[in-house]
Amino acid sequence: MHIKQLVFKKYRVTLKPITPIHVWSGVKFRMWIDLIVKHEKVCLVDTENFPVEVVKALISSKLEDIPHVMSKYIDTIPCKLEIPSISVPKMWSEVLELNKYVVPGSSLKGYIRTALLYTMLSSLGTTDAIRDTLRKGIDLGKEPKNMSQGLEAGFFRTPQPVKQKGFVDAFQELIVSDPVVEAEQTCYSLRELLVYEIPLMKQIASQYAITFDCGKLIYDIKLLEPPIRDLSALSPVDREHHNVLNKLSLLLRVDLIDALRAFGCNTIEKELNKII
Known part of the structure; x- marks a missing residue:
């Protein structure tokens, strides 16, 4: 039936x-690893579409240097989602992902x-x-x-x-x-x-x-x-x-x-x- x-x-x-x-x-995000501040908004980075040069730079970097690499290539990093931020978390801060x-x-x-x-x-x-x-x-x-x-x-x-x-x-x-x-x-x-x-x-x-x-x-x-x-x-x-x-x-x-x-x-x- x-x-x-x-x-x-x-x-x-x-x-x-x-x-x-x-x-x-x-899921927990980390500021300046999963999330970056771009165009006065918070960008959830689209890691699947990273430019090759960004991928190479990240692979050759230590964990503590990743935020600096992300900042250096910020204009070329694609976003899955760009959202307003009522308050911008500090580097390494944890951010809880919203259920889809x-x-x-x-x-x-x-x-x-x-x-x-x-x-x-x-x-x-x-x-x-x-x-x-x-x-x-x-x-x-x-x-x-x-x-x-x-x-x-x-x-x-x-x-x-x-x-x-x-x-x-x-x-x-x-x-x-x-x-x-x-x-x-x-x-x-x-x-x-x-x-x-x-x-x-x-x-x-x-x-x-x-x-x-x-x-x-x-x-x-x-x-x-x-x-x-x-x-x-x-x-x-x-x-x-x-x-x-x-x-x-x-x-x-x-x-x-x-x-x-x-x-x-x-x-x-x-x-x-x-x-x-």
């Missing part, structure tokens, strides 16, 4: 930055998961009910990335039938594409990101990074049709699969757009309240 026949709902989501965005690609998708589809899917979790917790009503659920679902003894596994399992996962192994997850039914990035080169910049401790607003760290400041990220989101939507139609033999089918149809019973709107607005409000 073609995937188009399995799609129950489709969304086209466009994200626009309201502040500079940085999601690290995992800016915010990958997997990151947006994780954000949707968190937004829906927020919505479902909020629907519990009383503060005591929410607190009890959090206490049962969060294990502070685990690593931070694994603390909420119990909480997520309670809302989104259920075990397979006895003869099968593992779990099913409601988000198996959600497919989020990597985005189409629509942006001019002027939408990228190199800036120093500062980390502050609040409420004292004491600077505790800084890092140079390439950021995404304007433009659009366009995603396709598909919600797949669950195997069975009307659980009352299950035969007695199939009823052991009730929990599985119920969990797989979870996303059909919520409004993802409302969940994203509520969570996003709440997050922005909370962050602003920390510094205002």
Whole structure:
């Protein structure tokens, strides 16, 4: 069966930055090795198209002399990308590369998961009910990335039938594409990101990074049709699969757009309240 026949709902989501965005690609650049200042902009050098004379000069140079070679041949060095620099890093400074998708589809899917979790917790009503659920679902003894596994399992996962192994997850039914990035080169910049401790607003760290400041990220989101939507139609033999089918149809019973709107607005409000 073609995937188009399995799609129950489709969304086209466009994200626009309201502040500079940085999601690290995992690559670190070095100033005056990978990046140079050229024409009052920062140039990401195109090493694949270096002139032969530059290649020969670099090969015969020591590591510490490379910045001087780059400076000498600066007018002939090609750029993959030229971006404005809010602040120019010193020689040898590390600069974090921006993910080519800016915010990958997997990151947006994780954000949707968190937004829906927020919505479902909020629907519990009383503060005591929410607190009890959090206490049962969060294990502070685990690593931070694994603390909420119990909480997520309670809302989104259920075990397979006895003869099968593992779990099913409601988000198996959600497919989020990597985005189409629509942006001019002027939408990228190199800036120093500062980390502050609040409420004292004491600077505790800084890092140079390439950021995404304007433009659009366009995603396709598909919600797949669950195997069975009307659980009352299950035969007695199939009823052991009730929990599985119920969990797989979870996303059909919520409004993802409302969940994203509520969570996003709440997050922005909370962050602003920390510094205002």
